[in-house]
Amino acid sequence: MSKAFTKETDRDDDDDVQEAEIPKGIKNYMTVQGYQALRKELEHLVKVERPDVVSVVAWAASNGDRSENGDYLYGKKRLREIDRRIRFLTKRLEMAEVIDPALQPNRDQVFFGARVIYENQNGEEFDITIVGIDEADPLNGKISWISPVAKALLKAREGDSVHLVTPAGPQELIILEVIYPQAD
Numbered sequence: 001m002s003k004a005f006t007k008e009t010d011r012d013d014d015d016d017v018q019e020a021e022i023p024k025g026i027k028n029y030m031t032v033q034g035y036q037a038l039r040k041e042l043e044h045l046v047k048v049e050r051p052d053v054v055s056v057v058a059w060a061a062s063n064g065d066r067s068e069n070g071d072y073l074y075g076k077k078r079l080r081e082i083d084r085r086i087r088f089l090t091k092r093l094e095m096a097e098v099i100d101p102a103l104q105p106n107r108d109q110v111f112f113g114a115r116v117i118y119e120n121q122n123g124e125e126f127d128i129t130i131v132g133i134d135e136a137d138p139l140n141g142k143i144s145w146i147s148p149v150a151k152a153l154l155k156a157r158e159g160d161s162v163h164l165v166t167p168a169g170p171q172e173l174i175i176l177e178v179i180y181p182q183a184d
Contacts, residue, residue: 022095022133029145030096031113034135038096042089050082092134102183110153112145115179118153121172130154149173 022028030038053075060072101113110116115129128141128149136144143150152164158178164171 027097028095029112030098030132032100034132035098045086053078102181104180107180109157110178117177118173118175
């Protein structure tokens with residue numbers, strides 16, 4: 001089919017992928033470490049990665065025909081990805097409410113930033129840290145403060161038993177220990 005009859009844009013289908021939205025009415029709490037990690041990523045994208053890709057795209061564009069120039073086409077796509085991530089990070093950092101868990105006065109109670117060791121009704125022990133939405137990494141024990149487990153644990157104290165509703169049925173969790181980082 002002739003190109004005259006097809007709709008082509010400079011965008012790819014994966015450009016429509018949205019980053020995780022923060023639910024309405026929910027604050028974007030973030031630990032100091034999480035905020036610093038996002039700032040570091042943003043700085044790297046702006047100062048290192050984007051300028052490198054721009055120079056490759058400029059070099060590739062100077063080679064002439066862009067329609068079959070892989071370096072040019074890939075570079076443009078990568079620039080769109082970088083720019084989208086920069087916009088996302090900028091927005092998230094602007095709305096972040098940074099909380100330092102080391103300053104928590106109620107250290108025996110579960111709040112944002114707490115590391116919690118708990119046991120389920122089967123006797124299995126879990127060690128998690130309650131963090132911000134953008135910091136969550138469940139495979140490494142970091143769960144979002146809006147996750148069902150975190151919501152069940154919040155405001156409980158060491159020794160408390162809390163109720164958690166799961167797809168497999170209700171569970172009782174016993175809080176064994178609540179740990180906060182030490183203030184500097």
